[in-house]
Amino acid sequence: MNTQPDAQDFQHKDTAGAHLVRAIPTARPETPVSEVITQLSGQIFDCADTVFVTDAAGRLEGIVRINDLLAHGTRTVAEIMEPEHEAVSRGADQEDIAKLAIRLNMIVVPVVDDAGRLIGAVPPEALFRILRDEHMEDLQRLAGIGAHHAGPDAALDAPIRNRLARRLPWLVFGLLASTLVTLVMVRFEETLASHVTVAFFVPALVYIAGAIGSQAVSVAVRGLATHDVSISALLRDEIVIGLGIGAALGVLSGLGVLIGFGDARLSLAVGLAVLCGGAISSLVGFALPWVFQRLGSDPALGSGPICTVIQDASSLLIYFAAVSLLIL
């Protein structure tokens, strides 16, 4: 087999093609295992951890780990191979390849063409790098840091100007979006002017909404990345958990305000804002990554900064609504 990766494979950094090695051992199902071992000896492979079983047309029929090959000298390949194989296309997303490997306990993932013919494999070393890169990318995307063209690995070595440029865009977006929370404040100017105590709890409310929301975002990103479970079941759970968190923190914060300020109506307003704000923050933090995924973007991309503004603004609106109802 040709060991030179195609030029086209380098065009798509995050696909199977970019990680493809072509010198991999193949065997026919009817061959005795001892014969396969003899045939493999003396050949130069890029990755010989798994032998791929193909038919006469080169179509993938099964896989045999090298362990199993060594163990069963007198049997045929067909007797020991795993026929329940799965393979990826050359254009498969690298994250999906890593997920497949973990799900099926494969350490080398076969790459096939449209006709199911084996064209190469993604070796375990590449799968390690993919898993590490996806990890780093998730951390960056959740924090609103742009992708680096040379991969997440280069992020810390890049010139400072480059690193600055990758962090500014979402922050500038965030600054524009924060006009929304400022407008909520302006809208309640009279309330603030007549009851300055109301302003005391604004930063704490914003803080709590953000903390609850970032947990929900993390749970959603994780759920979307690893599970094939229904989004509706996860969403239902998230609403229950959000209400539970909101209720617990709402009671605590209400009690705190009552003890610290001795104002029952203010205490109720803060408690209600934390309760409803917590539930909404959970909901938004969970739903937005899902929306991003449906739109074809990475769930982690920008969920953080966008979520936070929606959560902050809605928490403040609920707070001022409660204040208007209870105090004014």
Place this chain on the structure above:
Amino acid sequence: MNTQPDAQDFQHKDTAGAHLVRAIPTARPETPVSEVITQLSGQIFDCADTVFVTDAAGRLEGIVRINDLLAHGTRTVAEIMEPEHEAVSRGADQEDIAKLAIRLNMIVVPVVDDAGRLIGAVPPEALFRILRDEHMEDLQRLAGIGAHHAGPDAALDAPIRNRLARRLPWLVFGLLASTLVTLVMVRFEETLASHVTVAFFVPALVYIAGAIGSQAVSVAVRGLATHDVSISALLRDEIVIGLGIGAALGVLSGLGVLIGFGDARLSLAVGLAVLCGGAISSLVGFALPWVFQRLGSDPALGSGPICTVIQDASSLLIYFAAVSLLIL
């Protein structure tokens, strides 16, 4: 070799011992490669992707990938093995094992006893799971979600009460910590009462400080996990980047306030608060994960919630200081 993992290995879920397989192929350096292949045939191994080269006492001397073994039939093991090997002890942390595998491009990591004698290996399947689990744990810890005893995999399947219990502790801590930002607000009650416009920008400032800080936390967690570079060089860069971000956002927000409210002094106060707040948020977000690591904790653990409160409180203090200087 004995394929039964020791009972003691299951006591330490996150160590090499927990992932150890014992039935692995070994060879002596002086043996010809073709003979090794013959010897391996017919044996049952847990993982045969790498052959470990040992001396007469069982001490690890080198490693040979199965690819290389197949390619060089007529040479001896010593001629083709990689003598620059590294190995881990049974108690090695699983995250360190995965890092070592990626750094040295090993797909099977040898485990040795105190005398350097080979006792087993961590196979590639286990390394995949470790990388995936560390990814999920980082996401959870950054969001302030407690670890699940059955591993991050079980987190979405656990009963709702359990998931709630894992999310509440850091939030309750956050609620208590948010007393700090409320106290800052109370301390400036007179300022707020006489200039209610000052309150308008409080949630936006808190939001921007949080956004800048979570980027710095993410960069620090990534840097501590993947790099061996000096913390002081990274910190110096982070201060420069923080000042750059603060300056860019400070000018933008100052202009925004000037256009929206036509108040030059208020505009200057907001701009200064964003500038200094941004620099401090970068610094705190970067330094705190490092402090956590020095204290022996996971850098990602709680950095989020703790950082945010410090960032919020210091941004507000700077804002009110600027307001006091410029407006009152």
